[in-house]
Amino acid sequence: MTVKIEIPTALRSFTEGAPRVEVEGSTVAEALRALADRFQGLRRHLFTEDGHVRSFVSIYVNDEDIRYLGRETTPVKGGDTLRIVPSIAGGSPGAVAYPSLSRLDRPTAPSAPKALSREQLKRYSRQLLLPEVGAAGQRKLLDSKVLVVGAGGLGSPLALYLAAAGVGKLGLVDFDTVDESNLQRQILYTTPDVGRAKLQAAEDHLRALNPEVAIVRHDGRLTSANAFELLSGYDVVVDGTDNFPTRYLVNDASVLLRKPVVYGSIYRFEGQVTVFDARTGPCYRCLYPEPPPAGLVPSCAEGGVLGVLPGIIGTLQALETLKILLGKGETLLGRLLLFDGLTNSFHELKVRKSPDCPICSPTPTQTKLIDYEAFCGVGAPPSGPEITAQELKGQLDARAPVVLVDVREPGEFDLYHLPGSRLIPRAQLADRLGELSTADDLVLVCKMGGRSAQASEFLRSMGFVKVRNLKGGLDAWAADVDPSIPSY
Ligand SMILES: [Zn+2]
Numbered sequence: 001m002t003v004k005i006e007i008p009t010a011l012r013s014f015t016e017g018a019p020r021v022e023v024e025g026s027t028v029a030e031a032l033r034a035l036a037d038r039f040q041g042l043r044r045h046l047f048t049e050d051g052h053v054r055s056f057v058s059i060y061v062n063d064e065d066i067r068y069l070g071r072e073t074t075p076v077k078g079g080d081t082l083r084i085v086p087s088i089a090g091g092s093p094g095a096v097a098y099p100s101l102s103r104l105d106r107p108t109a110p111s112a113p114k115a116l117s118r119e120q121l122k123r124y125s126r127q128l129l130l131p132e133v134g135a136a137g138q139r140k141l142l143d144s145k146v147l148v149v150g151a152g153g154l155g156s157p158l159a160l161y162l163a164a165a166g167v168g169k170l171g172l173v174d175f176d177t178v179d180e181s182n183l184q185r186q187i188l189y190t191t192p193d194v195g196r197a198k199l200q201a202a203e204d205h206l207r208a209l210n211p212e213v214a215i216v217r218h219d220g221r222l223t224s225a226n227a228f229e230l231l232s233g234y235d236v237v238v239d240g241t242d243n244f245p246t247r248y249l250v251n252d253a254s255v256l257l258r259k260p261v262v263y264g265s266i267y268r269f270e271g272q273v274t275v276f277d278a279r280t281g282p283c284y285r286c287l288y289p290e291p292p293p294a295g296l297v298p299s300c301a302e303g304g305v306l307g308v309l310p311g312i313i314g315t316l317q318a319l320e321t322l323k324i325l326l327g328k329g330e331t332l333l334g335r336l337l338l339f340d341g342l343t344n345s346f347h348e349l350k351v352r353k354s355p356d357c358p359i360c361s362p363t364p365t366q367t368k369l370i371d372y373e374a375f376c377g378v379g380a381p382p383s384g385p386e387i388t389a390q391e392l393k394g395q396l397d398a399r400a401p402v403v404l405v406d407v408r409e410p411g412e413f414d415l416y417h418l419p420g421s422r423l424i425p426r427a428q429l430a431d432r433l434g435e436l437s438t439a440d441d442l443v444l445v446c447k448m449g450g451r452s453a454q455a456s457e458f459l460r461s462m463g464f465v466k467v468r469n470l471k472g473g474l475d476a477w478a479a480d481v482d483p484s485i486p487s488y
Pocket of ligand 1: 278282283284285286287353354357358359360361
């Protein structure tokens with residue numbers, strides 16, 4: 001049986017860029033094995049050591065999750081389409097860890113229904129004309145409270161549209177400052193904001209847009225210690241973060257507080273949008289019970305993103321949020337909307353409430369918030385040997401016989417690379433081991449030291465003993481050795 005397998009962007013580096021691959025097989029497991037046989041680098045992404053399909057990769061046959069069919073043994077027939085849907089985290093470098101969080105909460109206005117003022121009638125006239133909104137709907141929006149976690153690429157269009165629509169109280173969580181490289185997609189900020197705290201700049205711009213909206217700045221990181229206090233003041237939580245620990249924290253706190261979450265994530269040209277609400281439907285953990293191993297899916301900083309992509313996904317999140325607040329239309333609860341910007345196509349998959357969900361099933365295995373960094377394996381110290389940028393400079397100057405292996409993507413390599421370094425993107429390493437010698441003194445290089453640390457670990461597991469990782473990557477090289485190299 002020839003079946004088609006749709007390959008997500010995050011895994012296309014393993015299929016020589018192919019967005020779909022045809023394979024032979026009569027069950028899901030056979031088809032995926034055939035795929036992994038053809039593209040060896042994919043194997044560890046799809047299968048565990050003992051040969052089972054990994055739990056953080058959702059597999060769909062013709063738009064149905066195989067967990068609700070026959071799992072790996074689900075039969076497939078000629079013409080069927082298999083879809084691999086990995087969890088992606090991309091959004092804004094939102095919020096994990098533990099500094100203080102200043103809460104500038106204001107008491108909310110009493111919710112007695114009031115007539116709209118002349119100014120309000122004028123400002124909101126275009127949406128007041130909609131029968132789905134009207135004066136009663138506008139009143140609902142003015143009395144509602146929305147928390148946006150992460151004021152970055154997704155948070156920017158979200159906050160702008162929600163403030164413009166007259167959502168009464170808009171909370172923003174972020175700890176970052178505005179960087180020049182944010183401006184390409186984070187349209188909440190302008191060039192004079194560079195260097196300012198994001199939330200201060202956001203507050204200024206949102207106030208200028210709609211002075212009526214109460215902007216509440218939660219300057220700091222969302223943590224297990226403050227999540228309940230922070231989320232409990234809002235009706236809807238919108239997830240615009242870019243990292244798995246915060247996504248799981250937002251989900252679990254929202255499930256326990258019985259609040260809806262509007263989810264959006266991006267990776268390069270792909271986006272995902274849905275609504276989670278464990279009271280009546282699935283939660284994030286129903287879809288992805290556990291996170292992928294740290295670093296398996298590159299971040300936006302590594303993967304790159306075109307600014308309109310978070311614009312589209314964040315705007316769809318804003319739409320879902322307004323529908324929830326108005327109680328109108330059909331939300332994406334139970335439906336995962338996939339967007340592919342390269343083909344400008346949408347695809348929809350069913351998301352079911354899992355009877356085995358660790359947090360929202362009738363018999364949960366988890367009933368309180370946990371340490372999400374540990375859960376996602378973030379922050380584990382690199383186990384292998386490292387070399388600092390200055391030490392490497394010393395060795396290169398002394399003409400020591402080191403072999404530099406750059407594991408970034410070709411586009412990044414073209415921007416800048418250390419003289420004499422060889423390009424072997426991390427995804428190709430498994431297939432190109434023959435180009436390296438175990439006798440050589442290898443130094444692995446990437447932008448920030450994360451990808452190269454994983455690549456080093458992989459090489460060690462394959463029998464290479466003389467492997468060191470450039471600590472801090474080329475960013476450290478720029479900081480400590482040569483500030484003239486381009487940063488990106
Ligand atoms: Zn669940």
